[in-house]
Amino acid sequence: MAGEVLVRRLFAEHGAALLAYATRLSGDRAVAAEIVRETLLRAWSSNSALSEDRGAVRAHLFSALREVANAPADPLEMLAAVGTLPPEQREVLNQLYFQGRDVKEAAASLGLPAETVKSRSSEALRRLREAVAPAAEPTGVS
Numbered sequence: 001m002a003g004e005v006l007v008r009r010l011f012a013e014h015g016a017a018l019l020a021y022a023t024r025l026s027g028d029r030a031v032a033a034e035i036v037r038e039t040l041l042r043a044w045s046s047n048s049a050l051s052e053d054r055g056a057v058r059a060h061l062f063s064a065l066r067e068v069a070n071a072p073a074d075p076l077e078m079l080a081a082v083g084t085l086p087p088e089q090r091e092v093l094n095q096l097y098f099q100g101r102d103v104k105e106a107a108a109s110l111g112l113p114a115e116t117v118k119s120r121s122s123e124a125l126r127r128l129r130e131a132v133a134p135a136a137e138p139t140g141v142s
Contacts, residue, residue: 007040014061015040021062025069030122034129039065074132081131089124092117 018039022032042064082090095106095117103121107114 007044010040010043010057010061011036014058017058018061018065022065022069025066028121028125030118031125034126035065035069038068042068077132078128081128084131085124085127089120089127092120093124096121 015036018036019029019032022035022039023029026032026035039061043061082093085093091110092106095101095109096103099106099109101109103114103117106112107117110117
């Protein structure tokens with residue numbers, strides 16, 4: 001319960017700034033929300049710098065967020081994971097990340113509503129994160 005209160009307090013105080021920064025880094029708000037979630041969970045787990053003043057806590061959180069956002073994935077593992085995605089999700093990722101199109105442009109190119117492009121992208125990225133997550137890394141808090 002205390003951990004939940006701490007995470008809620010951290011999110012209330014720093015969540016908007018963390019989400020804005022993560023969105024700039026990732027270019028995708030759904031991915032950014034996952035990055036912020038992981039950042040807050042790591043902060044809660046380490047709990048080391050969280051008793052310091054508000055500015056130090058924010059600096060610690062931004063540092064942790066950069067680590068989460070920049071965690072490299074093995075390219076071959078990522079390629080294999082992309083190959084397991086359904087074709088419609090692969091095509092959306094291709095449009096957004098390899099063709100450099102925004103959601104509206106990808107939607108027009110694919111003949112889909114923008115919301116469909118967003119949901120397919122979000123689901124594909126979630127599946128890729130799960131596929132390349134190290135087996136030893138915990139996926140949740142018990």
